[in-house]
Every structure is written in structure tokens, then in C-alpha cells.
Amino acid sequence: MSKTTSQELLSKFNMDEIMNCMHCGFCLPACPTYRETGLESHSPRGRIALMKGVATSQLSVDPEFEKNMYACLGCRACETACPAGVPYGSLVETAREVVEDNKKSEATPPFLRQLVFDKVFPYPERMQALGTALWAAQSAGLQTMANKTGLINILPRELAEMQQAVDKIASPRERKQREKVMKAEGKAALKIGMFTGCIMDVMFFETNQATARLLTKAGCEVVFVENQVCCGALHAHAGEKEGAVELAKRNMEAFERAGVDFVVNNAGGCGAALKEYHHWFHDDPEWKERAMAFVSKVRDANELLAELPPLTFSKPLNVRVTYQDSCHLAHGQGVRNQPRQLLRSIPGVELIEMTGADSCCGSAGIYNITNFDMSMQILDGKMEHVKETKARVIVTSNPGCLLQMKKGIMRAGLEGQMEAVHIMDLLARAL
Amino acid sequence: MLDTEIRKKLSAIVGEKYLLDTPNELYAYSYDATPIHQAMPDAVAMPGSVEEVSAVLRLANVHGIPIIPRGSGTNLAGGTIPVEGGIVMNMNRFNRIYEIDKQNLTATLGPGVVTADLHQAVEAEGLFYPPDPGSMRISTVGGNMAQCAGGMRGLKYGVTKDYILGLEYVLPSGEVLRCGGKNMKDVAGYDMTRLMVGSEGTLGVITEITVKLLPLPETKRTLVAYYTNLVDAAKTVETVIASKIIPATIEFLDQSTMKVVDDFAKLGLPLEMKSMLLIEQDGPEELVVRDMERIAEIARQQGAAEVKLAQTAEEGAKLLAARRSALAALSRLRPTTILEDATVPRSRLAEMVEEVERIAEKYQVQICTFGHAGDGNLHPTCMTDERDKEEIHRVEQAFEEIFHAAIRLGGTITGEHGVGMAKRNYLDLKVGAGGIELMKRIKAAFDPNNIMNPGKMFASSGRRRVVVKR
Numbered sequence: 066m067s068k069t070t071s072q073e074l075l076s077k078f079n080m081d082e083i084m085n086c087m088h089c090g091f092c093l094p095a096c097p098t099y100r101e102t103g104l105e106s107h108s109p110r111g112r113i114a115l116m117k118g119v120a121t122s123q124l125s126v127d128p129e130f131e132k133n134m135y136a137c138l139g140c141r142a143c144e145t146a147c148p149a150g151v152p153y154g155s156l157v158e159t160a161r162e163v164v165e166d167n168k169k170s171e172a173t174p175p176f177l178r179q180l181v182f183d184k185v186f187p188y189p190e191r192m193q194a195l196g197t198a199l200w201a202a203q204s205a206g207l208q209t210m211a212n213k214t215g216l217i218n219i220l221p222r223e224l225a226e227m228q229q230a231v232d233k234i235a236s237p238r239e240r241k242q243r244e245k246v247m248k249a250e251g252k253a254a255l256k257i258g259m260f261t262g263c264i265m266d267v268m269f270f271e272t273n274q275a276t277a278r279l280l281t282k283a284g285c286e287v288v289f290v291e292n293q294v295c296c297g298a299l300h301a302h303a304g305e306k307e308g309a310v311e312l313a314k315r316n317m318e319a320f321e322r323a324g325v326d327f328v329v330n331n332a333g334g335c336g337a338a339l340k341e342y343h344h345w346f347h348d349d350p351e352w353k354e355r356a357m358a359f360v361s362k363v364r365d366a367n368e369l370l371a372e373l374p375p376l377t378f379s380k381p382l383n384v385r386v387t388y389q390d391s392c393h394l395a396h397g398q399g400v401r402n403q404p405r406q407l408l409r410s411i412p413g414v415e416l417i418e419m420t421g422a423d424s425c426c427g428s429a430g431i432y433n434i435t436n437f438d439m440s441m442q443i444l445d446g447k448m449e450h451v452k453e454t455k456a457r458v459i460v461t462s463n464p465g466c467l468l469q470m471k472k473g474i475m476r477a478g479l480e481g482q483m484e485a486v487h488i489m490d491l492l493a494r495a496l
Numbered sequence: 497m498l499d500t501e502i503r504k505k506l507s508a509i510v511g512e513k514y515l516l517d518t519p520n521e522l523y524a525y526s527y528d529a530t531p532i533h534q535a536m537p538d539a540v541a542m543p544g545s546v547e548e549v550s551a552v553l554r555l556a557n558v559h560g561i562p563i564i565p566r567g568s569g570t571n572l573a574g575g576t577i578p579v580e581g582g583i584v585m586n587m588n589r590f591n592r593i594y595e596i597d598k599q600n601l602t603a604t605l606g607p608g609v610v611t612a613d614l615h616q617a618v619e620a621e622g623l624f625y626p627p628d629p630g631s632m633r634i635s636t637v638g639g640n641m642a643q644c645a646g647g648m649r650g651l652k653y654g655v656t657k658d659y660i661l662g663l664e665y666v667l668p669s670g671e672v673l674r675c676g677g678k679n680m681k682d683v684a685g686y687d688m689t690r691l692m693v694g695s696e697g698t699l700g701v702i703t704e705i706t707v708k709l710l711p712l713p714e715t716k717r718t719l720v721a722y723y724t725n726l727v728d729a730a731k732t733v734e735t736v737i738a739s740k741i742i743p744a745t746i747e748f749l750d751q752s753t754m755k756v757v758d759d760f761a762k763l764g765l766p767l768e769m770k771s772m773l774l775i776e777q778d779g780p781e782e783l784v785v786r787d788m789e790r791i792a793e794i795a796r797q798q799g800a801a802e803v804k805l806a807q808t809a810e811e812g813a814k815l816l817a818a819r820r821s822a823l824a825a826l827s828r829l830r831p832t833t834i835l836e837d838a839t840v841p842r843s844r845l846a847e848m849v850e851e852v853e854r855i856a857e858k859y860q861v862q863i864c865t866f867g868h869a870g871d872g873n874l875h876p877t878c879m880t881d882e883r884d885k886e887e888i889h890r891v892e893q894a895f896e897e898i899f900h901a902a903i904r905l906g907g908t909i910t911g912e913h914g915v916g917m918a919k920r921n922y923l924d925l926k927v928g929a930g931g932i933e934l935m936k937r938i939k940a941a942f943d944p945n946n947i948m949n950p951g952k953m954f955a956s957s958g959r960r961r962v963v964v965k966r
Binding site for chain 2: 081084085087088089090091093094103104105106111114115118123124125127129130133147148149150
């Protein structure tokens with residue numbers, strides 16, 4: 066196959082949206098990578114200019130362009146800052162799609178990338194198997210052994226660094242024993258389909274259970290819908306649009322069959338993707354319509370709990386906390402007040418805002434593995450703001466952020482003095 | 497591309513990390529916030545000290561390589577487009593505030609400090625740096641100084657030039673000079689400080705700035721007045737000032753601007769109104785309350801349909817922030833947004849607003865108007881599409897006529913954005929052929945080899961590079 070022609074490139078990029086960026090620069094101070102580097106090429110304005118350069122054949126789709134497109138966290142803080150309403154998130158996804166398509170046409174994809182995107186994420190049972198393997202390794206003390214013996218060095222440094230932050234994973238038996246339906250306390254007012262998420266359900270199984278418990282307390286019947294798969298966000302962010310679309314279809318079918326009032330998730334990143342399914346089917350009117358119906362039912366757990374009758378708590382927590390926004394919850398879904406409101410409703414919780422709470426922590430999906438150094442630079446800056454609050458708990462609303470903040474606590478040498486907790490787990494602790 | 501030997505020398509001066517010349521990096525410095533204009537530099541250098549700036553300038557001067565000083569690239573007149581190629585000198589590593597002097601009420605800082613960061617730092621000490629251009633959260637003080645940026649507080653507090661007390665600057669020869677300082681009075685020789693302010697990077701490179709500070713006003717209040725036509729708003733401005741009240745800010749928005757701003761900031765503006773004024777006063781509590789009452793009364797007398805006082809400081813701040821987003825928000829309407837800043841004496845404001853409407857009608861182009869009504873500084877903004885050559889031609893004709901109208905009313909072609917590339921062909925309207933000649937001779941005294949930001953301020957110097965084509 067030959068390289069993508071300029072005509073093909075032009076048709077891929079949404080030129081009207083690219084032109085809508087008037088390069089005013091309002092996005093620069095909102096962009097974590099620009100703040101770290103001071104480089105125009107590491108700013109949203111710069112990246113859109115580079116896309117325009119590629120779309121008009123003034124620049125080529127080469128390794129430098131690829132590096133610049135993947136240096137973006139995809140946090141979308143620039144969308145909040147942009148008065149012109151440029152949908153940067155979808156532009157950068159298209160740019161990555163162009164990069165990946167271009168590579169596919171000339172060489173075989175790297176083994177690890179193919180393994181992850183084609184062979185693991187699309188298959189829940191394989192995610193489960195991966196989880197089981199991790200659980201086994203942890204239980205057998207392999208993690209400690211690996212850490213001690215230097216066995217860990219055979220893993221790429223980035224993976225090795227990040228896996229240190231992974232908590233103990235639920236055993237396969239615990240995961241299998243989960244009830245498929247959890248009854249509402251009192252009369253069920255709503256029927257909720259839990260979107261469990263692929264990573265969430267393996268690495269943060271307990272958080273999903275806590276979320277379901279909170280919802281039942283608030284008068285919902287919770288169904289763990291069968292045959293659901295990964296939301297497709299990681300695929301879409303990484304330019305694997307085809308894979309993302311397939312996953313979206315399977316999820317819509319699964320939740321349509323379940324006949325629920327709302328599709329609830331507790332991962333900001335997944336939620337933002339689920340709420341954008343209708344944008345993934347521009348050329349397919351039938352699926353687009355189904356996607357619009359699906360999207361209208363998607364809620365973040367914070368969003369729904371804030372609307373339902375207030376939860377009754379029985380255990381005051383007496384702790385100072387700070388909240389780290391999930392980028393895709395705050396900038397992607399506009400959910401900012403609800404988690405704060407829920408935190409303030411817990412007896413004994415004192416919420417202290419940190420500077421730049423809605424600025425990315427550097428986790429950004431798999432960014433902390435693909436761009437480890439930049440990610441850690443951003444994280445270290447974030448931890449300085451966390452320290453200023455003197456909080457004992459950093460609360461987050463997304464698994465990636467949670468892992469990253471755990472890593473941040475380790476890097477800042479604050480283990481034992483501070484913990485990172487998913488908001489649903491903290492709420493459940495006070496029940 | 498730079499010659500290999502020159503590149504090697506440049507890298508030795510600033511360090512390889514701070515020398516950018518790959519295709520993506522060059523492309524990312526081929527534009528600023530000005531629509532349409534674009535041209536590639538040969539390299540981007542990010543010096544970290546005055547010694548490095550001096551060495552880069554010496555090198556460039558010997559080889560006749562253009563130098564384009566740059567802050568955050570938010571200017572709207574094409575001031576930082578490398579139209580003749582050369583080295584973009586990005587000054588954002590000079591981003592430290594060296595001193596806030598509470599006895600002399602000055603601050604000394606690097607030109608790469610972001611304006612809003614300076615605001616924050618001095619306000620934490622109870623002090624005040626008034627210039628607040630629309631881009632203040634992004635733009636640098638060095639860039640503001642080079643363009644003599646204005647802002648929304650110009651009416652009462654003046655503009656950037658009124659706050660620059662002293663500078664350290666480097667000539668193309670590499671010589672490092674100082675002018676002004678912390679003295680409130682200083683008449684030793686020509687006022688080089690004033691000359692450097694607004695020189696648009698055509699004379700030398702600024703490496704340190706000393707600014708004047710004021711005590712932070714005790715309180716401020718914001719008021720909005722809505723009108724069913726344009727003229728009553730203009731009359732309100734004239735009457736307020738004729739009544740010897742000088743508010744800190746009087747901003748004007750027409751209906752189309754109100755619509756887009758409301759869409760972005762969700763303020764719930766009454767969109768059936770034809771125009772609105774946003775008025776802010778600061779100072780001691782009693783004075784502010786008294787002024788605001790009188791201003792509200794004048795607005796009503798002049799025909800305002802509704803006058804509303806912001807209830808809290810946050811509400812006021814939100815209104816002003818929304819106004820700051822007007823330009824970018826307007827860009828939602830069409831792909832290309834061209835903003836100008838023709839300015840007239842404030843007593844001619846109503847006439848100018850009417851002229852703009854007439855001209856837009858005549859050339860069949862879409863122009864929204866907002867701006868600093870208290871300063872007579874309007875921002876007629878044209879929404880167009882740079883891909884439509886025929887329409888762009890009409891837009892150019894319309895703006896040319898707007899410039900002529902401003903001059904006829906005793907105004908100027910640019911109030912606060914600068915000449916740059918966008919208005920270099922119109923400078924003679926304001927300063928005359930003799931004025932241009934004298935300015936060119938001043939430039940030659942500073943920069944005999946014409947390496948400092950060539951192609952700006954004065955009509956083409958002949959060596960024009962092909963503008964990047966779409």
C-alpha cells in the first residue's frame with residue numbers, strides 16, 4: 066500500500082474545525098505540556114497548526130509529527146479554555162489515526178501495541194485473565210521478589226515504575242462471586258446498568274462494588290450488564306478508530322438488551338468516551354441514532370448520586386481531603402461541582418481545594434507509560450500543590466488518575482501519611 | 497535553513513536544547529495570533545541570559561540574519577511573523593520577577609514574565625500594575641512593552657507606556673545598554689525608554705524591564721447597561737466623562753458580540769438588546785459607590801433600557817472575563833476572524849460606530865464591533881473565510897475605508913495592537929511621508945543592517961519572502 070495522499074489527508078481532517086482555531090493562544094496557559102516545556106509545538110495551538118501543516122501537505126506524517134501528537138496528554142483542558150469552541154480532543158484523535166494509518170501502510174505495528182489493542186482490551190475474559198495473573202503474582206509475593214531481585218528490570222522501565230502503584234487485586238473467586246443484580250434498598254426508583262470498565266473491573270473491582278452499593282442505598286436497582294466490553298476510549302485516543310467503533314457497537318447492544326434507565330460508570334475517561342459514541346458514527350445513520358439514545362442515558366456516578374436523594378452516612382470520617390479532577394470528567398463532561406458536593410456531604414470531611422485541581426496529573430490513559438518522563442515531571446508539580454493543602458486524602462474519579470496519584474505519593478515520600486482514594490470508595494467508607 | 501557553520505555557532509551560544517530547527521518546530525513559530533499571515537523562520541533560539549542574547553545578535557548582525565523577538569505570540573498585527581525568515585528569538589526563559597520594591601513602588605522583571613503572573617505577584621503585596629490587555633493570561637510583559645499594549649483599564653490608568661520606567665536592552669551590535677530606572681523624574685537626554693516602548697522589536701531586544709506600580713485600589717464595582725440602539729450607549733460614555741467621572745473601564749459590545757460572548761460564558765444576557773456597556777470603577781468604597789450611582793443615573797437618562805449593578809466581585813469579574821473572550825468567541829461564527837483597533841477621540845465614538853456599520857453594509861462584509869469605548873478604541877471585527885479570495889478582497893477594502901474614516905475623525909489607524917505587517921501600508925495616513933522617513937532614520941541608527949524584525953512597521957523592504965500558501 067502506498068503512503069496516504071494529500072487528498073486523503075485533507076478529507077480525514079475536519080478542516081472547518083481546524084480553521085476555527087484562530088491561534089489566539091488562550092489555550093497555552095491551560096496546557097500542562099506547554100507549561101512544562103514552553104514550546105509552541107507542545108501547545109494545543111501548536112499541535113493544531115501542525116495538523117493544518119499536514120492536512121495541507123506542508124508537513125509530512127513523519128516520526129516528528131507522531132512524537133508531537135503523542136506528546137499531548139489528551140486532557141482537554143484546552144477545550145475548557147477555548148472561547149472559539151474548537152473540539153481539540155477529536156482533532157488530536159484524528160491526527161493519531163492519520164499517524165497510525167500511515168504506519169500500517171508501511172510496516173507491521175509494534176508487538177506490544179498490537180498485543181494490547183487487538184488482543185487484550187477487546188476481550189473481557191482476557192482482561193480477567195490478565196487480572197488473575199496479576200493477582201497470582203501479587204499473592205505469591207512475586208512483586209516483592211521481582212522488586213528485590215531486579216527481575217523487574219526485564220520489564221520496560223515505564224511499566225515497572227507504574228506497576229509499583231498497583232494495589233492488591235481482587236481474587237478471581239471474589240470477582241466470580243459477584244451478584245449480577247443488586248436490589249435497591251427500599252422501593253427501586255431506577256434501574257441502573259453498571260458500566261464496569263475493563264481496567265476498573267480488574268484493578269479496582271472493589272470500587273465498582275462500592276459504587277453499586279451507594280446506588281442501591283440511593284434507591285436504585287443495579288445490574289452488572291453482561292457482555293459489555295472496554296469503552297474504546299484508549300483505542301480512540303491512540304488512533305485505533307476501527308477498533309473503538311466495534312467496541313462501541315457491542316456495548317450499545319449489551320445495554321439495549323438490559324433495558325436500563327441509566328448507564329452509570331465511575332471512570333471519567335470511560336464516561337467521556339461513552340458520551341461521545343454518537344460522534345463515532347458520522348457515516349452510519351442507523352448506528353448514530355442508536356448511539357444518541359445510548360448517550361442520553363450515560364451518567365457518571367457522581368452526576369447521578371448528586372441528583373438522587375442525599376445518602377445517609379453513619380460514620381464520620383474526620384479527615385482533610387483534596388480533590389483532583391479527572392480531566393475527562395471535568396473538561397470532557399463538565400462534571401465539576403457534583404463530586405465536590407458529595408465530598409462535602411460526608412460528615413467530618415473537610416475539602417480543601419488545591420491550586421490547579423483541574424489541571425492534568427500526567428496519567429492521561431497510557432501516557433504515563435508512553436511518555437514516562439514528561440508524565441512524572443507533571444506529577445511532581447502536582448504533588449507540590451497537593452502538599453500545600455495538607456490533606457491526608459487525595460480523592461479522584463478515574464482509575465488512571467488514582468494510580469498516578471498513588472505513584473505521586475510514593476515519589477513525594479509521603480507513604481503512610483497520605484493516601485489516594487477513588488471518591489466512590491471514600492463515600493462507601495462513611496456509609 | 498541556516499548555514500551549517502552559523503548553526504554550529506548558534507548552538508554553541510544557546511545550547512542545542514534551546515535551538516529548534518526541525519520542520520515541526522519551525523512551523524510552530526510561523527504564525528502568531530494574526531489571521532492569514534504566515535512565514536517560516538530558519539531557526540528558533542531560546543536564549544537564557546543577556547550574554548546569550550548579545551552573542552546571538554552579534555552573530556546575526558555579522559551575517560545579516562533577521563532576528564524576530566517573540567514572547568507568547570499573541571499579537572494581532574503580524575508583529576512576530578518571520579516574514580523574511582531568520583531567527584525567532586523566543587524570550588520566554590526570561591520569566592522571573594527579580595524584585596518588587598515597596599519603597600519605590602516598582603517591579604523589575606524579565607520580559608518573558610506573563611502579564612497576569614505579574615498582576616498576581618504584585619497584588620499579593622497590595623500593589624497594582626494596571627495594564628491588562630485582553631491576552632494578559634498568555635501574553636508577556638516584554639511583548640506588551642514591544643507593542644505598547646493597552647487594555648480595559650486604559651481610560652483611567654493609561655497604557656503600557658505609562659508604566660515602563662526603565663529597561664535593559666541589546667543592540668544588534670551586541671552592545672548592552674540601560675535606559676531609565678526607578679526614578680520618577682529623569683530628563684537625562686532623549687527618553688530612550690519611551691522610544692523602545694512600542695518599537696515592535698525593530699530596534700533591539702529587551703532583556704529587563706522596570707515597571708511602575710500603584711497601590712491596589714481598595715474596592716471595585718461593575719455595572720452593565722443595555723440599550724436598544726448604539727447611539728445611546730455612545731452618548732452615555734460621553735456624558736459620564738463630561739460629568740468629570742473617570743471610570744476604570746467602559747467597554748462596549750454590540751448585539752452580535754453579545755450573542756457569541758453569552759454563548760461561551762453563559763451569562764444570560766438579554767440578547768434582544770442592540771448594545772451594552774460594561775462599566776467598572778475602582779477606588780475607596782464611598783467614592784466607588786457614589787460614582788456608580790451617578791453613572792447608573794446618567795445611563796438611564798441617556799436611554800438605557802436596563803441598568804444592573806453586579807452584586808458580587810465574582811459577578812463583576814465574570815462579566816469582564818467574558819468581555820475578554822469576545823474576540824475568540826466571535827471566531828465561532830466563521831473560520832477567519834480579523835480584528836482591527838481603529839481609535840478616535842472619545843467624543844467621536846458614536847460617529848465612528850456608525851461609519852463602521854455603513855462600511856460593512858457597503859462592502860457586504862460581516863463586522864461586529866466591541867471595544868474600549870472609554871478610550872474611543874474600537875475593535876471592528878470581521879468574520880470571514882481566508883479561503884474565499886474574493887471576500888477577503890472586500891474585507892481589505894472595508895478595513896482600508898475604516899482606517900480613512902478614523903483618520904478623518906481625528907483618530908488613528910491603530911490604538912493598541914501596533915503596525916506590524918497588518919497596517920504597515922497605512923502608517924503614512926497617520927504620520928505622513930516625513931514621519932516615516934524620520935522613523936526609518938531612527939531605525940537605521942539602532943540597526944544599520946536592518947536585521948531587527950524586518951518587514952514590520954514600514955511598507956515592504958523589498959526582500960519579501962513567499963508567504964506560506966495553503
